[in-house]
Amino acid sequence: MEDSFKKVKGGALLLKGEKKKKHKKHKKRERSGEREEKGEKRVKKSQDTFQEDMKLHDGWWLADNYAHIVGPVALQFSNGAYIKALDNGKFVLGAPHGDGEGPDPEEILMAMKVGDGKISLKSGFDKYLRLDKSGKMVGVSDAVGAMEMFEPIWEDGKMAILGPNGRFMSIDDEDLVIFDKDKVGTMEIIKIRSNRIRDDMKKPEIPEEMKGSMADVETKFVKKFQKFQDHKLRINQNGVAQLVNAKRAGNLHETLLDRREKMKSDRMCK
Known part of the structure; x- marks a missing residue:
């Protein structure tokens, strides 16, 4: 019975001789247009x-999902500083950077996906990162095993990194990188930055015939399509x-096509 009611309930009833009012549809279209405009503004604001x-990080953009974490990356804490590799294999929190500065070479890691939402990280010393017995991060491994896998976790637009010991990345009193927190606080919020060129950042290639001035473009367009038996370019x-x-x-x-067709039709009329 209820299904039948849904089928026949198609809109307001119309009396005989009464014309259907369309202003509601117009309003609906207007509201739809307003929503689209607001959506476009939000997208532009986000971009x-x-x-x-x-720009503030010298071309290093913020990764906001697992798919982005591949290739050169830098791990940044809430104070703007990146983790930094030392030549003894340990990792510390580096000095904060100013506006327009990216990470230093010692602060750049190589990220690789290892499945199940996890990643492995390799330092500039060509060693994989792992945890030692005290939960501190060190770069000493030649291969990836269970202790070399880390899991980025997002919630409400923020991210923390879970270690193989089930605890979150943080910084200890000596500024060493350690995984010892059961809960995420301010100092456990991490930003992963990358300078890899994403597909949506690539500028579309301009076809050769569309390069140059408008006069050049039209000349190349005509040359491409015109059959000039009399060797005259029109x-x-x-x-x-x-x-x-x-x-x-x-x-x-x-417009280029219309102009070319106009030249053809004029020539045929002569």
Whole structure:
């Protein structure tokens, strides 16, 4: 009975001779347009924030999911400092960096995915990171085993790193990197930064025929498509202002085609 009611309940009843009102649909479209506009603004704001953060860290952007953690990375604490490898295999908290500065060479690690949401890390001394018996991080391993696997965990946009001993990464009183916390506090919040070029950061390649001035573009476009048996290149003589406006409007290809077709039709009429 309830299903039948859902099927027949299609909208407001209309009396005989009464025209259906459309203003509600218009309002719905307006609200939909407003939502789309707000969504676009949020995306742009997010992109602007991302770009500004990356600029402040010399091109090192903030990883916000497991897929991003591969290749060169740097582990940054809440005070802006990165963990740093020492030549004795130990890791300490380095000095804070100023705006526009990225991590130092000793602060850059190589991350690799090892499955189940876990990663392994290799230092610039070509050694994998692991935990020693006291829970301190050291770079001394030549291969990856259970003690060389770490798990980044996100919650509410923040991240902590869980060690193979079931405890979180932190810093001790001597500024050594240690995994000894059962709960996540301010000093256990970690940022993983990368300078690897992501697919969504790559600039689209410009086709060769679209490079140069608008006059050059039209000439190359005509050469590409025109069959000139009489060896005469026929270019529209109305200037390039129309092409400039078309490029701004996003319909340059259509305008180039229309101009070429116009030249063909004019030639046929002669």
